[in-house]
Every structure is written in structure tokens, then in C-alpha cells.
Amino acid sequence: MTSELNRRDFLRGTAAAAAGAALSGPALAQSRPITLRIMTSTPKELYDGLCADFTQKQPAIRITVDTPSPDYDDLSLRVLRASISGDIPDIAFQGFNRIDLLAQRGLAMSLDSLIDAEGDLATLGYQPPLLDMTKSNGKVFGLPFAISSPTLFYNLDLVEKAGGNPDKLPADWPEIIDLGRKIRGLGGGTMGLHYAYIGHSGVWTWMALIMSQGGRILTPDGRDIAFDSPEGLEALELFRQFGQAGQIEMSLDQTRQAFSGGSMGILGTANSYLRSAEKAAAGRFRVRTANLPLKPNGKLPVGGNAATILTKDPDRQKVAWGFVKFMTGPEAQTKLVNTTGYIPANDIAVKKPELLGRFFAENANARVGVEQLPILTKWPGFPGENAIKITDLIRDRIQSVVTLRREPKAALDDMVRDVRALLPRA
Known part of the structure; x- marks a missing residue:
């Protein structure tokens, strides 16, 4: 990371500049592969592996993963700085406690219209209580990716x-x-x-x-x-x-x-x-x-993060939505759990025996996290x-x-x- 800004300064006095900054470059020509840029925290190998799985299924889309932040506070600072310089990523896997910040600054897009177009997200494995963790002023600004407790x-x-x-x-x-x-x-x-x-x-x-x-x-x-x-x-x-x-x-x-x-x-x-x-x-x-x-x-x-879409370009938003759904879908969530100790955010992955159902039935330590879901609530920011x-x-x-x-x-x-x-x- 090249930033020399002390996190204690937290971009004092830059709110107005952040809100008005350019958020994405011009839409890429359809004849060229679309490249989505994402910001994450650690572990980088997890995101690299899942992105490779996605591009194998969608070869016309490329994904670049920035150097990961050590934590969500640092990631928030990087996103805010990028919004000022006009170099904001398309997607950020942001800590639940900082989603309000991105929403209030006008950096993250509300996903409500995209969700409405999908129909009932519950049938895709998204649990309403977890979606509530990503709401700001009643609107959804992210799909839960990695849950921790x-x-x-x-x-x-x-x-x-x-x-x-x-x-x-x-x-x-x-x-x-x-x-x-x-x-x-x-x-x-x-x-x-x-x-x-x-x-x-x-x-x-x-x-x-x-x-x-x-x-x-x-x-x-x-x-x-x-x-x-x-x-x-x-x-x-x-x-x-x-x-x-x-x-x-x-x-x-x-x-x-x-x-x-x-x-x-x-x-x-x-x-x-x-x-x-x-x-x-x-x-x-x-x-x-x-x-x-x-x-x-x-x-x-609730700890962990949700996938937020930051690009303002409508065409890139559609591509980003497809990527976000993949990362929060059953297949990627299964790999997430097998690689880390995170709690999966997708209910289909939890319940299907061939995905994680059998794994949780046989692993008491991992089951503790899933059993905590009913007592998890929004992470205050x-x-x-x-x-x-x-x-x-x-x-x-x-x-x-x-x-x-x-x-x-x-x-x-x-x-x-x-x-x-x-x-x-x-």
C-alpha cells in the first residue's frame, strides 16, 4: 500500500469532495473484455481463487484484485481516497460496520432495483435477516459475503x-x-x-x-x-x-x-x-x-463483509451484479467455508448435503458459527x-x-x- 495518510486523520474535511468525485471511467467497448476491479481485505488467496472460478465460467469478464487491506478500517480509507482521485473500484467487499458510511457518501449503489428484478432472493439462498445487516435508511447496499462472529x-x-x-x-x-x-x-x-x-x-x-x-x-x-x-x-x-x-x-x-x-x-x-x-x-x-x-x-x-457495487456506469453495474451474485452464491460460499472459518451467508450452501450440509453435521467447531446466526445483529458503525x-x-x-x-x-x-x-x- 502506498498511502501515507494516517488513519487517525480520516480525511478530515473531505466529505464534500468525496461525494462529488467521479466514480468510474467510461464504459468499455463491448468488443473488448470487461475488466472489473475489486477491493478486499485479507486473505487475498481466497478472493483470487473465487475470481478465477468466476472468470472460468465467464471468460468475457476479467477481474483484477487490488492489494488487500489488513482490515476493514483501512479498506474504508482506501475507498474514500479513491473516490476523491476518481480511481474508485467497481466493487468493494466492505465490512458491515462501514456500509452506512459508503451509502451516506453516495459511493455505494442501492441494490433494491436489482433485487426486485431478481424476484424472491430467498429462493436463491439469501436470508432476509442477513440482508438487513447491509441496509442503510431501509435500502440494501450489499449482499453478505463472509459472516464471522x-x-x-x-x-x-x-x-x-x-x-x-x-x-x-x-x-x-x-x-x-x-x-x-x-x-x-x-x-x-x-x-x-x-x-x-x-x-x-x-x-x-x-x-x-x-x-x-x-x-x-x-x-x-x-x-x-x-x-x-x-x-x-x-x-x-x-x-x-x-x-x-x-x-x-x-x-x-x-x-x-x-x-x-x-x-x-x-x-x-x-x-x-x-x-x-x-x-x-x-x-x-x-x-x-x-x-x-x-x-x-x-x-x-455480525462480523465480516458484504459485496458492495461502487461503479456508477449502468453497464458495469449489470456485470458487477452478476459477479456479486456468484461470490455470494452456493458454490462460492461452499469454497469460502472450506478455505476459512467464516459462516456462509447463503442458505442453500448450508442446507444441501453435497455442499455444506454434511460438513456442518460432522464438524462441531464449524457448526458453532452457524448456530450463532440467530443471535447476530447489525455491527454498529x-x-x-x-x-x-x-x-x-x-x-x-x-x-x-x-x-x-x-x-x-x-x-x-x-x-x-x-x-x-x-x-x-x-
Whole structure:
């Protein structure tokens, strides 16, 4: 990536320029192959493989995949910069929490007319609750591609060595944290519990701690914060307990490398890590996945991304729609799950035995994600041009608590004040 723009600056003052920027070049002549350009996050090999499958079926269409972004926040910045320079891609696989941003800037097109022309999308495997995750002001702006959920990964061998029961894992946070301490007590550089918050876009795992208790991140109108609440304080209290139990500051890659290497007992991260975790553990130790503790009224923010169409050219939009349907259809969704730990967004892929039905019946770890679908809800995104600056600020406050430099209540008070100062004025 060549950009030198600090993500904390988040293109201040560029909203008007972004809205008025040119979004696509002239339509390609029909005698030449159409080339669609897409932006994604990692893993690049997943998108490259699926794009190759598509072009094999549609040889008159070429797909170029930009260098992937490390996360959805970075991807959002790249799309916004591209809209200013007039070099915007045709399609972006954008995180669910940033779809509102693209819609409000007039960058992503509403898919409602295309959906209406298709008829009943449910017959094609698209589930209405998942389509709701991509709505902004009642309109659909993306087709869900990759679904992830906050998940706990256990190294059952370390659990057993620490005196835990691999067949009866902890049901609440006090028990989970206590088990993490016992695993850390095994010594030899063994790490106990790590709840990852660095590297996950949009402070997603922090939101999960609040929402799993029934709390909210934003008010119903999306204009003000709602985490100045008992649930918001409890989330930071948990982060302090993670730090007291021995959690150290590590990048997301480092935490996953530690778990894959067998030196970490419990890791809280996205279920999309599943295939990598199981592959690394094969023949060395046993892996089990489990839900985060959830109160009766609790929900979890949906993670992952949806395919959004950004080109303004009508002819290219039609071609892009065909590509987006392929990527979110049963065949591509089956390959997505077999390659990663993502939850498939297409119901046909889930139910057909020859696709993923048999796979989920035989794989308990993968089934955990599918069983979470009813408790997944929209991933909140902060409004306004300071959206990414806000999530960076929250991450800094969390870090001060995990490292035991600040008390949760003081950190929450600062977080509330500073985030409100960055929200758009009514």
C-alpha cells in the first residue's frame, strides 16, 4: 500500500469532495473484455481463487484484485481516497460496520432495483435477516459475503493439564478467566487467556462484550453513544480482569501464532480463524470453539463483509451484479467455508448435503458459527467523518485498562467525553 495518510486523520474535511468525485471511467467497448476491479481485505488467496472460478465460467469478464487491506478500517480509507482521485473500484467487499458510511457518501449503489428484478432472493439462498445487516435508511447496499462472529478458541490439551474439563468448558466470564489463570500457571511460557481487541476492525470485540450483555453502542437513531451504561463499564471491567490474568499486548497475528503454536490456552477472536487453527493443531493438540457468555437479552455484532457495487456506469453495474451474485452464491460460499472459518451467508450452501450440509453435521467447531446466526445483529458503525478516529480512540482507552494503567470507570468517562466530541453535531 502506498498511502501515507494516517488513519487517525480520516480525511478530515473531505466529505464534500468525496461525494462529488467521479466514480468510474467510461464504459468499455463491448468488443473488448470487461475488466472489473475489486477491493478486499485479507486473505487475498481466497478472493483470487473465487475470481478465477468466476472468470472460468465467464471468460468475457476479467477481474483484477487490488492489494488487500489488513482490515476493514483501512479498506474504508482506501475507498474514500479513491473516490476523491476518481480511481474508485467497481466493487468493494466492505465490512458491515462501514456500509452506512459508503451509502451516506453516495459511493455505494442501492441494490433494491436489482433485487426486485431478481424476484424472491430467498429462493436463491439469501436470508432476509442477513440482508438487513447491509441496509442503510431501509435500502440494501450489499449482499453478505463472509459472516464471522466473536468466538472463544480452546486448546483442550492445555485445559486438561490445568485441571479443567475438556467436555465441560466454562459457562461464564469468571470461570473462563479463572481457567485462563490456571493455564498460565502451567509455566514454561504458556499463556492463559487472550481476548483480542487489537487488529479487529471497528473495536468489534469490545462491542461484543457490551452487546452480549444486552447493552447498546449507539442510540436507536444512531446519532449518540449508548455505551455510557452499566454494560459499557462491565466491558472495561472485563478487560481489566483479562490484564490481571496475564493478558499481554500482542498484535492479532501474534495472538493467533501463539495459539496455533500450542502455547496459548484460550483465545477470543473471530471464528474465521477456525480453518487455520485446526490445520495448525492437527496431530498436536485438540481445538474446541465456544460462544461468548451471553445474557438472555444479549446479541453479538455480525462480523465480516458484504459485496458492495461502487461503479456508477449502468453497464458495469449489470456485470458487477452478476459477479456479486456468484461470490455470494452456493458454490462460492461452499469454497469460502472450506478455505476459512467464516459462516456462509447463503442458505442453500448450508442446507444441501453435497455442499455444506454434511460438513456442518460432522464438524462441531464449524457448526458453532452457524448456530450463532440467530443471535447476530447489525455491527454498529459510528457516524460522521471521524468514524475511524473514534474507533482508534476507543482502542487506546481499552489498552490503558488492559495494561492496568487506568481504572475502568475513569477510562469510560474519558471515552464517553472524547467520542461525543467527535460525533457529528445535530
